[in-house]
Amino acid sequence: METAQRKTIVIGHRNPDTDSIVSAIAYAELKRQQGLTNCMPARGGKLTPQTEYVLTRFETPAPTFIPDMLPKVEYFLPEGTPTTVQANTSLWDALELMDKNRLSAIPVVDSEGYYQAFLTHNTFTENIIHKADPHRKAIIPTSINLLAHTLRAQPLLVFDGNAVVKSRVLVAGSTKEAFEQILKTEISKNTIAIIENRSTILDLCVNYKVRAIVLTGGQPLSKELHARAKEAGISVLISPYDIASTVYLTLYSMPVSTMATTAIKAVHHTALVRDVQQAVKSSPSRSVPVIDDNGKVVGILSERDLYKQPNVDVILVDHNELSLGVEGLEQFRIVEILDHHKLGNFPTHEPIEFINRVVGSTSTIVACLYQERKAVLSPNIAGLLLSAIITDTLGLKSPTTTDTDRNMAEYLSGLLNLDVEELAHDIFSHAARIVDLSTEKLLTLDAKHYEEGNVAFDVAQIEISSSDELRGRLPDLLAGLKDHCRHEKLYFAALMVTDIAALNSVLLVAGDAQFVSKIPFPHFENQENAFLCRGIMSRKKQLLPLLLEQISVLQTSSLR
Numbered sequence: 001m002e003t004a005q006r007k008t009i010v011i012g013h014r015n016p017d018t019d020s021i022v023s024a025i026a027y028a029e030l031k032r033q034q035g036l037t038n039c040m041p042a043r044g045g046k047l048t049p050q051t052e053y054v055l056t057r058f059e060t061p062a063p064t065f066i067p068d069m070l071p072k073v074e075y076f077l078p079e080g081t082p083t084t085v086q087a088n089t090s091l092w093d094a095l096e097l098m099d100k101n102r103l104s105a106i107p108v109v110d111s112e113g114y115y116q117a118f119l120t121h122n123t124f125t126e127n128i129i130h131k132a133d134p135h136r137k138a139i140i141p142t143s144i145n146l147l148a149h150t151l152r153a154q155p156l157l158v159f160d161g162n163a164v165v166k167s168r169v170l171v172a173g174s175t176k177e178a179f180e181q182i183l184k185t186e187i188s189k190n191t192i193a194i195i196e197n198r199s200t201i202l203d204l205c206v207n208y209k210v211r212a213i214v215l216t217g218g219q220p221l222s223k224e225l226h227a228r229a230k231e232a233g234i235s236v237l238i239s240p241y242d243i244a245s246t247v248y249l250t251l252y253s254m255p256v257s258t259m260a261t262t263a264i265k266a267v268h269h270t271a272l273v274r275d276v277q278q279a280v281k282s283s284p285s286r287s288v289p290v291i292d293d294n295g296k297v298v299g300i301l302s303e304r305d306l307y308k309q310p311n312v313d314v315i316l317v318d319h320n321e322l323s324l325g326v327e328g329l330e331q332f333r334i335v336e337i338l339d340h341h342k343l344g345n346f347p348t349h350e351p352i353e354f355i356n357r358v359v360g361s362t363s364t365i366v367a368c369l370y371q372e373r374k375a376v377l378s379p380n381i382a383g384l385l386l387s388a389i390i391t392d393t394l395g396l397k398s399p400t401t402t403d404t405d406r407n408m409a410e411y412l413s414g415l416l417n418l419d420v421e422e423l424a425h426d427i428f429s430h431a432a433r434i435v436d437l438s439t440e441k442l443l444t445l446d447a448k449h450y451e452e453g454n455v456a457f458d459v460a461q462i463e464i465s466s467s468d469e470l471r472g473r474l475p476d477l478l479a480g481l482k483d484h485c486r487h488e489k490l491y492f493a494a495l496m497v498t499d500i501a502a503l504n505s506v507l508l509v510a511g512d513a514q515f516v517s518k519i520p521f522p523h524f525e526n527q528e529n530a531f532l533c534r535g536i537m538s539r540k541k542q543l544l545p546l547l548l549e550q551i552s553v554l555q556t557s558s559l560r
C-alpha cells in the first residue's frame, strides 16, 4: 500500500523579495521532479508589487501564504483516515470497534461526517453507571432495529423499526398477577418485555399493547398470539440468548450518541498546538477530535502525538538564520538550506543538504541545480529565475554580482530569447514605487494599532526596494503622521519604511516629544523625526519589543 508522502515546505525569509519567492517556487518544482511529490512552495509575507509583476508575467500562481510556522494541530495528526462511528450505531458495535482498533476514544458523527460527540471509555463508564443503576428504573433509549441487531435476534414483527424511543425494560420473572400490577403502572407503548415463552404473560403483554416483546430461548410465538400482536402493532423479536444475556445486551442496543459526551469540543485543524494543549490534557481520554473547515472529523489528536515530530519538513531558501525566517521554524526539521547570505545558522541534529554559494541570488543557485541534476526547466520557471537574478543583482549591476550570475542570466535569456536589459527595464519600471501611492495610502496600507498600559499607538509598515524612493516623500509622510497622531489622540504614530534590498528600515515617528527623543537609533538624513534602523526588518519581532521597552522605561520613570 502506498502511504502519503511527508509534506515538505520550501520557504524564503519574512518580508519576501522576488528572489525568496522565485527560489521557493523553482526549487519546490525541482524537488517534485526528483520524486519529492508532496513538496510545496510557501511565502512568509505579502508579495511586493515587483514580485507580483514577475509572477503575472511568467504565469505562475503565488506560493501559499504561511504567516508563521507555529506548530498547528494538523502537523501532529496521525496519518490516515480516522475511525468514526455514526450517531445511530449501537453502543455495542461502537465499543467493539474501539476494542478492535485499540482506541480509547471515538468521534461520533452524523451521516455526512460532521462531528457530534465523543465516546470515550470514561464517558461510557460514567454513563453506564447511571443507566444500569438498580435503584432506578431501567429506561433505555433504543430502536427495534438496533435491538434486533444487537441481540442477533430473529425479527418476527417490526413496527416503526428505526424510531428511537426511551423504553422501560421489564423482565417477566414473576407471577401473572404480579406482572400485571407492574404493567398497570407503566406506559405500555414504551415498554419492552423480555419473556421466556409463557403464554399467560404473553397474553397480558398483547392485551396491554406493549411496544415490543423479546422472546428468549429461541421459542416462536403461537399463531393466535402472532396474529393478535400484529393487529396490536407490537414488535416481536426472538433472542437466541437466555434472559440474563438478553437483558445485558439490550442495554448495549442504545444508539452510541446516548453514551457519548458533547462536552468535549472538537478543535480546528489549523489551531495552534499551544492553544489546544490544555484541552487535550484535560480531556478524560487525553485526546480531542479534530475537524476541518467544514466541521468534518479529520483525526484525533492525542497527548502522545504532541511529543512526536511534526509531519512537515522545511527547506529554507534565501536565508539560513532562523531569526530571518517565519516564526516557529525552530520547531520543524529543516532538511535543506539554499542560500547566498552570511552564515548565522543554527545547529542541527542530523546532516542536512546545505548549499551556500557566493553568488548574487539564490535563484542563480537553483538554476545551477536544474542543470546539475538535469531537470526540465519550463519557460515560465526559466523566466522567473532570470527575473529573480535580475532583481537581486539590480540588473547584474550590484557589487554582489558574480560571473556565475552573469553566465546563468545569459544562458536563461538565450533559452527564453529574452533580452536581459529589456526584462530588467520592464521589471523595475512596472513595480509600483511609493511615488505612485498617496500619503494616506502609505500610512494605512499595513497599519497596526497597539495599546500598552495607558498609552495607545500605531505603527504602519511599507516596503521599498531602494531608499531613494523615500527621500522625496519624507516631509509629506512626517506631516501625515503628525496629523494622524493628533487626530487619533495617540501617544505616537510611526511608519516603518523597510528597504528590502538594504535589509534595514527607516522609522518615521510623530508624537510625544520625550518618547521621540529617546528612540535609540541614529537620525536618518538629519531629520529630527526619522531614524535609520540597521538590520531591522520586522515590526513584530524587532521594532515592537524596542518600542515597548522604551515606553515602559518612560512610564516607570514618570512614576518616581
Ligand SMILES: [Mn+2]
Pocket (backbone or CB within 6 Å): 019, 020, 318, 340, 360, 361, 362, 392
Ligand atoms: Mn536573495
